[in-house]
Amino acid sequence: MKKTDGMTQEELDARHAEKMKKKKAAREKILATKTEEKGLIIVHTGKGKGKSTAAFGMAFRSIGHGHKIAVIQFVKGAWDSGEKRMLEKFPEQVTIKAMGEGFTWETQDRNKDIANARAAWDAAKEAILDPENRFVLLDELNIVLRYDYLPIEEIVEFLSEEKPDDTHVVITGRNAKDELIEIADLVTEMTLIKHPFRSGIKAQEGIEY
Amino acid sequence: MKKTDGMTQEELDARHAEKMKKKKAAREKILATKTEEKGLIIVHTGKGKGKSTAAFGMAFRSIGHGHKIAVIQFVKGAWDSGEKRMLEKFPEQVTIKAMGEGFTWETQDRNKDIANARAAWDAAKEAILDPENRFVLLDELNIVLRYDYLPIEEIVEFLSEEKPDDTHVVITGRNAKDELIEIADLVTEMTLIKHPFRSGIKAQEGIEY
Numbered sequence: 428m429k430k431t432d433g434m435t436q437e438e439l440d441a442r443h444a445e446k447m448k449k450k451k452a453a454r455e456k457i458l459a460t461k462t463e464e465k466g467l468i469i470v471h472t473g474k475g476k477g478k479s480t481a482a483f484g485m486a487f488r489s490i491g492h493g494h495k496i497a498v499i500q501f502v503k504g505a506w507d508s509g510e511k512r513m514l515e516k517f518p519e520q521v522t523i524k525a526m527g528e529g530f531t532w533e534t535q536d537r538n539k540d541i542a543n544a545r546a547a548w549d550a551a552k553e554a555i556l557d558p559e560n561r562f563v564l565l566d567e568l569n570i571v572l573r574y575d576y577l578p579i580e581e582i583v584e585f586l587s588e589e590k591p592d593d594t595h596v597v598i599t600g601r602n603a604k605d606e607l608i609e610i611a612d613l614v615t616e617m618t619l620i621k622h623p624f625r626s627g628i629k630a631q632e633g634i635e636y
Numbered sequence: 637m638k639k640t641d642g643m644t645q646e647e648l649d650a651r652h653a654e655k656m657k658k659k660k661a662a663r664e665k666i667l668a669t670k671t672e673e674k675g676l677i678i679v680h681t682g683k684g685k686g687k688s689t690a691a692f693g694m695a696f697r698s699i700g701h702g703h704k705i706a707v708i709q710f711v712k713g714a715w716d717s718g719e720k721r722m723l724e725k726f727p728e729q730v731t732i733k734a735m736g737e738g739f740t741w742e743t744q745d746r747n748k749d750i751a752n753a754r755a756a757w758d759a760a761k762e763a764i765l766d767p768e769n770r771f772v773l774l775d776e777l778n779i780v781l782r783y784d785y786l787p788i789e790e791i792v793e794f795l796s797e798e799k800p801d802d803t804h805v806v807i808t809g810r811n812a813k814d815e816l817i818e819i820a821d822l823v824t825e826m827t828l829i830k831h832p833f834r835s836g837i838k839a840q841e842g843i844e845y
Contacts, residue, residue, distance in 0.1 A: 471686065475824040477693075481686035484693030484719075491718030491725075509700030510693075516700075614829035615684040621823040 466561075466594040467612040468586055472569060472603035475617030482564050482597045483510050489595075490517050494561035497522040497554035501547045501600075502567040522560070524550040544576035555590055562595045569600025572607070579606045586610060675770075675803040676821040677795055681778060681812035684826030691773050691806045692719050698804075699726050703770035706731040706763035710756045710809075711776040731769070733759040753785035764799055771804045778809025781816070788815050795819060 434442070469485075471478035489496050498514060500506055503525060514521045526547035548571075554563045572579055583606050590596060598607065608614050643651070678694075680687035698705050707723060709715055712734060723730045735756035757780075763772045781788055792815050799805060807816065817823050 473827070475826075476822065477680065477686060477690035477824050477826070480693035480697070481690035481826075482693075483696065484686075484689035484691075487692065487696045487722050488689070488716050488718035491716075491720070491722035507697050507700075509697035511700070513696050513700035608829065611830060613685065615686050616827040616829055617684075617686070617690075618682070618825040618827055619823075620817065620825055621820055 465612075466590065466592055466596070468590070468610060469595065469597040470569075470603050470607060470611045470614045471597065471599045471617065472601060472608075472614065473616035473618050474601060475619040477617045478599045478601075479506075479566055481615070481617075482566065482599050483507075485595075485597060486521075486562060486564055487513065489562040490520050493520070495520050495522075495559045496562040496564070497524070497557070497560050498564045498566060499547055499551045499554060499568075500525045500566050501544065501571045506566070522554060524554070526550060540574070541576045544571045547571070548577055548582070552585060552589075555585075555594060555596060558591060560594060562597070565596065565598045567600045568598045569603045569607070571600075572604050573600070573602045579604050583607065583610055674821075675799065675801055675805070677799070677819060678804065678806045679778075679812050679816060679820045679823045680806065680808045680826065681810060681817075681823065682825035682827050683810060684828040686826045687808045687810075688715075688775055690824070690826075691775065691808050692716075694804075694806060695730075695771060695773055696722065698771040699729050702729070704729050704731075704768045705771040705773070706733070706766070706769050707773045707775060708756055708760045708763060708777075709734045709775050710753065710780045715775070731763060733763070735759060749783070750785045753780045756780070757786055757791070761794060761798075764794075764803060764805060767800060769803060771806070774805065774807045776809045777807045778812045778816070780809075781813050782809070782811045788813050792816060792819055 469482075471482055486496050486498060498521065500523075506525070511523070514523055524547070526543060551563070551565050551568070554560055568582075571577055572582065586596060587610050598611075603614070678691075680691055695705050695707060707730065709732075715734070720732070723732055733756070735752060760772070760774050760777075763769055777791075780786055781791065795805060796819050807820075812823070
């Protein structure tokens with residue numbers, strides 16, 4: 428992570444100009460060749476099912492390709508034990524950080540929730556900056572952002588400026604913030620059309636968790 | 637698969653009535669207890685990404701729970717090599733049937749395509765009827781149905797009447813037919829909000845395949 432503390436306005440402007448110049452060059456290159464590979468910022472949002480599941484599907488796919496990956500859990504209890512067990516089968520490729528203690532509606536302690544969110548975000552930054560990781564899943568980060576437990580500006584700035592070029596970052600959760608959608612390369616909204624809970628069927632192993 | 641050949645109309649009607657009676661009883665039970673577990677018919681459709689990926693995520697989750705599963709590929713080439721490699725790591729739990737030869741826009745031979753679709757559907761029925769399988773993924777079946785390579789009535793009848801009660805069947809692909817949505821328990825539409833191909837970034841390992 429680059430430090431911005433102590434930089435003059437001029438230095439900050441120069442840095443921004445350099446970034447933009449690089450961005451422009453990158454975009455021109457993309458337009459010219461259409462063969463650019465780059466690490467994407469991907470968002471899965473919406474009220475439907477499949478947001479985390481599709482992200483885990485991508486994680487497993489990445490494992491299948493032999494990549495190293497990291498998964499950061501921003502809301503405890505949101506996870507499926509089947510997914511966890513699968514990830515744990517690949518200890519040499521997978522880093523799992525299950526942060527938080529089950530929060531908001533469970534802890535009912537805003538300060539504790541904010542401290543948990545901060546700890547999870549610190550782990551996320553570390554995972555993203557680790558050049559070994561090709562894929563980092565920030566599961567349910569949108570929930571934390573929605574409650575303003577972390578400032579969206581900080582997340583957006585980090586992802587835009589500090590994320591290594593060849594690392595994919597996938598962010599899941601309902602109500603993705605506009606600022607995040609703005610910087611994302613790929614955004615998919617999962618829309619619920621029909622749901623069995625409406626007919627009273629309980630959550631079940633392998634489907635819901 | 638139960639045989640309907642040689643049954644009189646009276647027998648068919650009686651069978652239908654019995655089915656409906658069972659269905660009604662099951663629904664009443666569900667409404668009464670709200671704790672029913674049953675094998676779901678799940679559809680992932682829409683133009684967005686994540687339809688197959690979320691289905692594979694569910695498959696891997698099911699593997700994590702120790703279940704046996706089957707995956708039937710209705711369109712060759714639609715698959716990610718990472719997913720395939722991951723599935724192949726669990727040969728005792730996973731049956732893979734990669735059917736078809738890459739069709740419609742590749743074979744340009746309608747009769748061949750129909751024969752391939754039929755063979756894949758036969759494999760699908762066998763996998764669904766196998767009581768060992770808890771989860772069966774019919775990947776890109778919607779594409780085949782859209783081109784009317786298989787009669788939708790036959791698929792709907794089989795899934796409604798022959799699918800074992802505790803087997804989950806997940807069907808993916810754009811343009812899911814209304815008749816399928818009708819009988820499904822859970823339908824999610826993946827909607828594209830932003831896509832990197834628009835900015836000319838090529839498909840890349842771990843993300844697109």
